[in-house]
Amino acid sequence: MQYWLMKSEPGEVSIDDLQNMPEQKVEWFGIRNYQARNFMRDQMKIGDLAIFWHSSCKEPGIYGIVEICSDAHPDSLQFDPNSDYYEPKSTTDKAVWWCVDVKFIKKTRYISIQELRTYPELEEMRVLQKGNRLSITPVTDKEWQFIGKLLDQKIKS
DNA sequence: GCCAACGTTGGC
DNA sequence: GCCAACGTTGGC
Numbered sequence: 001m002q003y004w005l006m007k008s009e010p011g012e013v014s015i016d017d018l019q020n021m022p023e024q025k026v027e028w029f030g031i032r033n034y035q036a037r038n039f040m041r042d043q044m045k046i047g048d049l050a051i052f053w054h055s056s057c058k059e060p061g062i063y064g065i066v067e068i069c070s071d072a073h074p075d076s077l078q079f080d081p082n083s084d085y086y087e088p089k090s091t092t093d094k095a096v097w098w099c100v101d102v103k104f105i106k107k108t109r110y111i112s113i114q115e116l117r118t119y120p121e122l123e124e125m126r127v128l129q130k131g132n133r134l135s136i137t138p139v140t141d142k143e144w145q146f147i148g149k150l151l152d153q154k155i156k157s
Numbered sequence: 158g159c160c161a162a163c164g165t166t167g168g169c
Numbered sequence: 170g171c172c173a174a175c176g177t178t179g180g181c
Binding site for chain 3: 158159160161162163164165166167168169
């Protein structure tokens with residue numbers, strides 16, 4: 001069992017959007033970065049849990065928890081010539097881009113990136129590293145447990 | 158909207 | 170296969 005952090009632009013799919021999807025599931029489409037693809041294709045397992053992060057927005061940070069609910073499969077948008085995510089090199093036999101499906105587990109309180117930076121326990125978290133642009137990163141057991149405790153707190157004083 | 162830090166592309 | 174130029178990400 002492995003933990004992850006997955007960034008989504010709320011303008012594309014927010015935590016509320018996910019909650020309102022049929023079966024509260026969504027294909028994690030549009031990842032066009034090899035490292036992130038490899039995490040989904042090679043390492044993610046059904047049942048893995050992930051932090052749902054809003055990025056490229058006014059208030060970036062943690063908004064919820066989701067679960068990986070499918071094996072890796074080709075990203076469907078790469079075959080659509082009208083999509084921004086179209087990939088001319090992909091064929092149905094040989095897809096370049098792979099992804100998993102993700103299921104809503106719960107909304108959490110918002111934890112801002114500034115708050116996360118205040119905890120020494122999290123100073124090595126991938127998402128907090130300078131220059132990090134990866135939209136999918138592994139989260140260690142320790143980081144996950146610590147964040148779990150933060151989420152149980154009503155409000156941070 | 159700026160820009161640092163990456164990632165990708167393509168000429169050589 | 171090097172590397173300059175260009176493109177993208179995403180916090181600020």
